[in-house]
Amino acid sequence: MAEIHWFPGHMKKALINVEEKIKLVDVIVELLDSRAPLSSLNDDLAKLIQNKKRVIVLSKTDLADIEQTKKWLEYFKKNNDLVIDLDLSKPNSGKIISNCVARVGKPIWDKQKAKGMKPQPIKTMIIGIPNVGKSSLINRFAKRSAAGVENKPGFTRGQQWIKVSNEFVLLDTPGILPMNYENKKKAMNLALLGSIREDILPIEDMCRDLLDFLKFHYPDSLKARFDIENIDNFEDAINGICERRKLLSNGTYDLQRAYKLLLTEFKNGLLGQITLEWL
Numbered sequence: 450m451a452e453i454h455w456f457p458g459h460m461k462k463a464l465i466n467v468e469e470k471i472k473l474v475d476v477i478v479e480l481l482d483s484r485a486p487l488s489s490l491n492d493d494l495a496k497l498i499q500n501k502k503r504v505i506v507l508s509k510t511d512l513a514d515i516e517q518t519k520k521w522l523e524y525f526k527k528n529n530d531l532v533i534d535l536d537l538s539k540p541n542s543g544k545i546i547s548n549c550v551a552r553v554g555k556p557i558w559d560k561q562k563a564k565g566m567k568p569q570p571i572k573t574m575i576i577g578i579p580n581v582g583k584s585s586l587i588n589r590f591a592k593r594s595a596a597g598v599e600n601k602p603g604f605t606r607g608q609q610w611i612k613v614s615n616e617f618v619l620l621d622t623p624g625i626l627p628m629n630y631e632n633k634k635k636a637m638n639l640a641l642l643g644s645i646r647e648d649i650l651p652i653e654d655m656c657r658d659l660l661d662f663l664k665f666h667y668p669d670s671l672k673a674r675f676d677i678e679n680i681d682n683f684e685d686a687i688n689g690i691c692e693r694r695k696l697l698s699n700g701t702y703d704l705q706r707a708y709k710l711l712l713t714e715f716k717n718g719l720l721g722q723i724t725l726e727w728l
């Protein structure tokens with residue numbers, strides 16, 4: 450596979466914007482997709498935020514393997530103060546995240562009070578790769594649709610301050626991908642999660658990688674979802690999906706439709722709770 454350098458102009462601008470705003474910000478909430486937390490890390494962003502108070506959120510836990518998420522929480526807790534997992538489809542996720550930001554921001558309020566000042570709203574910047582749930586988290590936090598949400602990478606284009614209360618203001622940011630990928634696997638994981646635009650990697654390569662992974666780690670979910678037996682060989686598995694789902698074109702199997710269907714059903718959690726990066 451050719452090397453991937455997909456770094457659209459708006460992401461470059463977004464990275465510069467984060468750098469410009471960072472001095473104003475009290476707390477960073479960094480979202481990582483719990484299905485591939487290491488692939489979700491962005492070194493370019495990490496450099497900018499290294500001296501800031503931070504809450505790490507493993508997002509989309511409803512789509513991830515519960516056992517693996519537990520292990521990833523422990524992993525990140527070794528080097529970070531506050532790490533939580535969140536299913537943002539649940540309304541109570543807003544309360545959980547606001548409690549965390551309040552905990553991290555308390556020393557700032559204490560300092561202001563000690564100086565005789567009125568405590569100011571904690572300025573919180575929400576960062577992460579595209580499609581990881583940043584705008585969804587803001588809407589839960591603010592208890593209203595303050596930020597645009599869409600299931601496609603790169604939906605949020607500009608930064609936006611959102612006042613939640615007298616205690617918090619939030620800054621939504623566009624998703625930012627790494628400028629370079631240290632390995633092919635990371636780019637592939639991001640594409641499978643829906644954080645890299647779908648047409649960047651060849652769809653057949655994506656399906657090959659996904660099926661290779663699933664047949665090893667989650668063979669039963671693959672067999673059960675598509676009612677297929679032979680999953681060891683890629684062609685047999687795809688043909689099986691075409692057969693079961695009646696994906697035919699002019700009397701032959703419509704492989705392109707099978708590829709799309711497999712990726713969409715995986716992304717939407719229809720194959721079960723699956724984590725692509727295992728500890």
Ligand SMILES: Nc1nc2c(ncn2[C@@H]2O[C@H](COP(=O)(O)OP(=O)(O)OP(=O)(O)O)[C@@H](O)[C@H]2O)c(=O)[nH]1
Binds near residue numbers: 509
């Ligand atoms: N199942 C599930 N879906 C989620 C969760 N959080 C967000 N989503 C969905 O993921 C998609 C992307 O969410 P956004 O909040 O727009 O993501 P974003 O990080 O703001 O994306 P960009 O603006 O593109 O960078 C939407 O379809 C959300 O409904 C979650 O915890 N579980």
Ligand SMILES: [Mg+2]
Binds near residue numbers: 597623
């Ligand atoms: Mg967004």
